[in-house]
Amino acid sequence: MNAPRALVRRPWRSAAEASALLVAAVVAFPLYWMVLSAFRPAGEIESSEPRPWTLAPTLDSFRRVFGQQEFGRYFLNSLLVAGTVVIASALIAFLAATAVTRFRFRFRTTLLIMFLVAQMVPVEALTIPLFFLMRDAGQLNTLGSLILPHIAFSLPFAIWMLRGFVKAVPEALEEAAYIDGASRTRFMWRILFPLVFPGLVATSVFSFISAWNDFLFAKSFIISDTSQSTLPMALLVFYKPDDPDWGGVMAASTVMTIPVLIFFVLVQRRLVSGLGGAVKD
Amino acid sequence: MPAGAASAVRRRVRGRRGSSRSSPRTWADRSLPWIYLAPALLVLGGLLVYPVYQLGLISVLEYTQAQVSGGEPTSFRGLGNYGELFRDGQFWQVLLATVLFAAACVGCTLAVGCGLAVLLTRVRALPRLALMLAALGAWATPAVTGSTVWLLLFDPDFGPVNRVLGLGDHSWTYGRYSAFLLVLLEVVWCSFPFVMVTVYAGIRAVPSEVLEAAALDGASQWRIWRSVLAPMLRPILAIVTIQSVIWDFKVFTQIYVMTNGGGIAGQNLVLNVYAYQRAFASSEYSLGSAIGVVMLLILLAVTLVYLRLLRRQGERL
Numbered sequence: 001m002n003a004p005r006a007l008v009r010r011p012w013r014s015a016a017e018a019s020a021l022l023v024a025a026v027v028a029f030p031l032y033w034m035v036l037s038a039f040r041p042a043g044e045i046e047s048s049e050p051r052p053w054t055l056a057p058t059l060d061s062f063r064r065v066f067g068q069q070e071f072g073r074y075f076l077n078s079l080l081v082a083g084t085v086v087i088a089s090a091l092i093a094f095l096a097a098t099a100v101t102r103f104r105f106r107f108r109t110t111l112l113i114m115f116l117v118a119q120m121v122p123v124e125a126l127t128i129p130l131f132f133l134m135r136d137a138g139q140l141n142t143l144g145s146l147i148l149p150h151i152a153f154s155l156p157f158a159i160w161m162l163r164g165f166v167k168a169v170p171e172a173l174e175e176a177a178y179i180d181g182a183s184r185t186r187f188m189w190r191i192l193f194p195l196v197f198p199g200l201v202a203t204s205v206f207s208f209i210s211a212w213n214d215f216l217f218a219k220s221f222i223i224s225d226t227s228q229s230t231l232p233m234a235l236l237v238f239y240k241p242d243d244p245d246w247g248g249v250m251a252a253s254t255v256m257t258i259p260v261l262i263f264f265v266l267v268q269r270r271l272v273s274g275l276g277g278a279v280k281d
Numbered sequence: 282m283p284a285g286a287a288s289a290v291r292r293r294v295r296g297r298r299g300s301s302r303s304s305p306r307t308w309a310d311r312s313l314p315w316i317y318l319a320p321a322l323l324v325l326g327g328l329l330v331y332p333v334y335q336l337g338l339i340s341v342l343e344y345t346q347a348q349v350s351g352g353e354p355t356s357f358r359g360l361g362n363y364g365e366l367f368r369d370g371q372f373w374q375v376l377l378a379t380v381l382f383a384a385a386c387v388g389c390t391l392a393v394g395c396g397l398a399v400l401l402t403r404v405r406a407l408p409r410l411a412l413m414l415a416a417l418g419a420w421a422t423p424a425v426t427g428s429t430v431w432l433l434l435f436d437p438d439f440g441p442v443n444r445v446l447g448l449g450d451h452s453w454t455y456g457r458y459s460a461f462l463l464v465l466l467e468v469v470w471c472s473f474p475f476v477m478v479t480v481y482a483g484i485r486a487v488p489s490e491v492l493e494a495a496a497l498d499g500a501s502q503w504r505i506w507r508s509v510l511a512p513m514l515r516p517i518l519a520i521v522t523i524q525s526v527i528w529d530f531k532v533f534t535q536i537y538v539m540t541n542g543g544g545i546a547g548q549n550l551v552l553n554v555y556a557y558q559r560a561f562a563s564s565e566y567s568l569g570s571a572i573g574v575v576m577l578l579i580l581l582a583v584t585l586v587y588l589r590l591l592r593r594q595g596e597r598l
Contacts, residue, residue: 012403013403013404013405016400016403016404016408017404017405017408019400020397020400020401020404020408020409020411020412021408021411021412023397023400023412023415024408024411024412024414024415024416025415027412027415027416027418027419027470028414028415028418028419029434030419030422030427030430030431030434030470031418031419031422031430033430033433033434033441034426034430034433037433045439046438046439047439048438048439049444050439050440050441050444052441091320092320092321092324093321095317095318095320095321096317096318096320096321096322098317099313099314099315099317099318100314100318102314103313103314105311105314105315108314111318113588116584116587116588117581117584118325118329119527120527120577120580120581120583120584121329121333121577121580122530122531122553122573122576122577122580123531124531124533124553124556124557124573125336125553125556125569125570125572125573125574125576125577126329126332126333126336126573127557127560127561128336128339128556128560128561128566128569128570128573129331129332129333129335129336129339129570130328130332132335133328133331133332133335148324148328149328151324151328152324152325152327152328152329153328153329155321155324155325156325156329159321184313209421209423212423213423213424213425213534215424215425215534215537215538216533216534216557220561232423232425235425235426235429236425236538239429239538241541244429244432246433246436246439249429249433250429250430250433253423253425253426253429253430256423256425256426257421257422257423257426260421260422260423261417261418261421263421264417264418264420264421265417268413268417271478
């Protein structure tokens with residue numbers, strides 16, 4: 001599969017493996033420290049001699065997090081926003097990617113370039129006009145004000161990436177399907193869609209992360225109705241720059257990171273092959 | 282685009298042979314791609330193109346709190362806002378900081394990502410899995426969470442890093458450069474996995490016979506990378522570079538959280554945060570929009586360079 005064994009001499013491989021493990025430990029350390037701090041008793045976090053273990057793990061910080069305000073509600077809000085964004089943008093991007101790879105039509109190249117350019121748009125700068133747009137549409141303080149922009153901002157990258165996957169499906173397959181009497185719609189959803197699915201998974205990672213992480217839109221559009229707030233905002237409740245409740249912040253961070261980790265572990269295989277497929281075309 | 286006029290639909294494989302079969306171009310046939318594109322264009326038009334237009338519009342108007350909630354009529358200022366911006370010394374300082382910071386982030390991310398991708402191909406399954414999982418963990422960590430965790434790690438009173446390095450209660454966020462360095466470390470930590478995984482996937486797609494042939498011909502490891510791998514990976518390297526540039530130029534959350542909104546006296550501001558602070562903290566919406574337009578133009582220039590590079594490599598869109 002990988003670099004042929006014969007290429008790598010033994011002492012070099014040992015050194016390479018040792019450094020790989022070392023790097024893995026360093027990269028994983030912040031996450032370890034986060035979980036560790038979440039389980040520490042309050043006195044131990046605020047100690048000037050931090051030890052890389054704890055002898056008295058406790059759920060106090062988690063209790064504080066779930067007790068404060070409506071943390072469960074924020075969690076569900078975040079899940080709802082990210083879930084809707086992932087599904088909607090995957091479907092819309094699939095249709096659009098099919099159009100730009102399987103059809104020749106006027107303005108096709110122009111559109112493709114526009115999709116690329118659209119990725120450059122600094123989302124944060126658009127907060128200002130989007131704020132006015134949402135206000136005029138009466139969407140401030142609703143989850144819709146978070147969902148819609150995120151769909152829009154994850155589309156260009158998703159279309160750009162899915163293109164390679166749709167292209168990779170042989171045209172002969174399409175011809176064969178028509179000869180067998182399948183309609184175009186049937187071909188799209190019964191044949192093309194399952195074949196492109198790994199690509200959809202890879203792209204959905206990106207839309208999931210951007211929606212789940214979003215902090216700016218939530219901060220700007222959810223201004224008065226805190227019941228519509230999302231996790232990043234809830235986390236920052238514990239983080240006061242001068243006197244942060246580190247236990248609370250780390251417990252909230254852990255709760256916020258776990259769903260993404262689960263999502264990543266689930267899609268890990270497809271992600272690697274997906275990224276490979278996207279860039280190969 | 283001659284192909285658009287010539288063929289009915291996606292028949293380029295069949296070419297001449299297929300012409301006998303090509304169905305008459307009906308209205309439905311011709312409009313089908315547009316039907317597929319409709320949802321995407323609708324969403325992008327309403328929530329991307331229109332806001333960009335509005336951004337440009339607001340940037341040439343007088344638009345402050347008085348217009349937003351006071352109901353005062355907006356007045357046209359032309360390029361007045363830009364003039365004000367360009368005369369503002371802080372803007373140039375922030376612009377310079379943004380470019381240098383983004384460049385440093387991109388450079389470090391690419392170096393770390395590519396180096397580790399090559400390392401991944403040199404090790405057996407177990408270390409590879411360990412590194413892959415650690416990297417996926419870092420990638421999966423939300424920006425807000427990552428920022429707070431790194432702050433805790435480097436906390437002057439309770440953080441382990443200062444203990445290990447024996448720095449006492451040295452504050453990393455106090456000095457301008459050490460604060461930027463701290464943010465850079467976090468940004469590289471959470472963005473190198475994308476580069477690593479993508480480049481690794483690319484290396485794996487290189488047929489092993491090619492590498493074996495090179496090795497049989499007596500090429501050294503470095504020679505193999507330089508003469509075989511790097512040229513074959515060039516499209517992938519182009520993609521990860523441009524994505525890193527886009528992402529790192531627009532860093533927001535890390536700066537906002539880790540330096541508490543731009544650092545002491547705004548010493549750690551980058552354009553994105555600066556625009557946000559001007560617009561929402563000081564209610565100078567038109568100035569904030571003007572900064573947004575400047576960012577947009579810079580990134581557009583980067584895109585054009587990228588497209589030219591793609592074209593020079595003979596890549597077809």
